Amino acid sequence: MPKIVLTADRSLMSEYNKHVFLGFAACAPRFIPGWLYTKIFCPPVKEENGRVKYGHCGQRKIEASLLNNGFSEKDVAVVRPDKLDRVVDNKTKVLCITTHDPLGLGPASTTFSDLGGRETFTSLYFRKLITDPIIKKYNLKVIVGGSGAWQLTDERIMAKLGIDCVVVGEGEITAVNIIEKALNGAQIPFIIQGEVVPLEQIPVIRNPTLNGIIEICRGCGRGCRFCNPTMLSFRCQPIDKIMEEARLNVDAGNGVLFHAEDVLRYNAKGFVPNEIAVLKLFSDVKKLTDNIGISHFAHASVASKPSLVEKLSELMDVGSKKCPFLSGQVGIETGSPRMVAKYMKGKAKPFKPEEWSEMVIESHKILRDNHWVPCNTLIVGLPGEKPDDVRKTIDLIEDLSEYKSLIVPLYFVPIGNLQGNGFFKTKYATSEHWQLLATCINHDFKWIYTLAEENLPTVDMSSWKIWLIKKVIRYMNKRLYPYVKLMEEGINPMTYELT
Secondary structure, three states, X not given: OOOEEXXXXXXXXXXXXXXXXXXXXXXOEOOOOHHHHHHHOOOEOOEEOOEEOOEOHHXXXXXXXXXXXXXXXXXXXXXXXXXXXXXXXXXXXXXXXXXXXXOOOOHHHHHHHHHHOOOEHHHHHHHHHHOOHHHHXXXXXXXXXXXXXXXXXXXXXHHHHOOOEEEEOOOOOHHHHHHHHHHOOOOXXXXXXXXXXXXHHOOOOOOXXXXXXXXXXXXXXXXXXXXXXXHHOOEEOOHHHXXXXXXXXXXXXXXXXXXXXXXXXXXXXXXXXXXXXXXXXXXXHHOOOOOEEEOEOOHHHHHHOHHXXXXXXXXXXXXXXXXXXXXXEEEEEOOOHHHHHHHOHHHHOOOOHHHHHHHHHHHHHHHHHOOXXXXXXXXXXXXXXXHHHHHHHHHHHHHOOOOOOEEEEEEOOOOHHHOOOOOOOHHHXXXXXXXXXXXXXXXXXXXXXXXXXXXXXXXXXXXXXXXXXXXXXXXXXXXXXHHHHHHHOOOOHHHOOOO
16 A cells, blocks of 8 residues: 555546536536536546546646655555545555645635635535545545645644645645655644746656646746746746657547646747747647647737747647637736736736737637637736726627637635735625626626537537536526626625525
8 A cells, every 4th residue: 555645625636528627617606416516527537446547737746756756656646535445554644635726715716606605616525535534544644735725824724624734836846855754754844835846857747647738837927916926937848748748648548738827938938929839849749649738828929929829720720620619718817907017017928018908809819710719717806906997897808799708707816926915705896896797797608608519519528418518508597697687787686686
């Protein structure tokens, strides 16, 4: 049995029916039964001999770091949370948990749970994992890391949940050191900031990842004040390491999903994409598989190098029956030049803050012409936001109505350099905020059924699941309609009893 077990809560240990963006359903309030959620959005990842076949990308990096530091494959196991009792025994000393949203305090979760008035699946499943009796039975040292670790940086919360150490930030150096200390019975810190890992020390994964996710860049460098400070250090993996991880995933039956804060900035020296490097990356991986996706990109990158989008679409035959569109997450955040200048000046580069709205619209034109569908996010309630700032955002969303896209408004969460501010909550919403939410909902339901019709048939998913997803979309549209009509008038729908 292993000395070290790596796991994550149930909402992270899934391939999401081969469609990674279905994972965001975990941030929704629990309106649907758990069994239905797991069938449609979050079926459990396959396992072989007690170990997962595909692991979370962050887990795979920690696993590789441990193996590179002298541990054997017998010492380390990546395991589903519901299978801990099959793997953990008296030889196991450390349980490492990867988390994205343990307390439901992330932007998506706080928005949806506050509006819906119910707990999210993310917090429910983390609580189930952290209270598993197997932890106390074998007196495991519990070390938690991942992008949601910041939610646990309170010793009172840690004591209540039985967490021994929280690692905030990167873990390939710091977490491995903590794990070694825990194994040797040495004292470990309650909370520690992870050391920024030099590019040459970021390991190549040893086993395949969920949905074939490959980290091609780490960090961002744009310096948005609402992001984690470690995002300032921008590093791009050499193409030979990326190819090694791509082959590993393809050989395991995966496609490849490039992950970076902005995939289009791979190997860029500044804020304008390096077209040659990005095209080589995609063309080299395409020799291994036609199934290539992206996690995130930036509107500024699209608008500053439209030829890159055109050439990528041609290369991957985007717009064909086999690949009707390419999608990724991208931040609009606001339509107010004042807010852009105050909080995210670097996000606009190489453009100026006052050019932001026009640039976002131009990016959508380029994306539409090349069959890309952006999944946009907005930040609602930035500190110091005024009604006129919100109205400018509404104007921008209305200008985007003709472009096939999704626009997801998310409440402000105080992280990064803005962590001294408070969370934005529904009770603080002004009439302009309600109008903004209504504008986004109307935009999304204009396009979401079309996107489902185009995309779901290309995914390896049974026909009854596709039928049920479409039915859920129609049901949500019908249920939300009376609330949206009130929101369009700037009225808080929570004060009304609607049937």
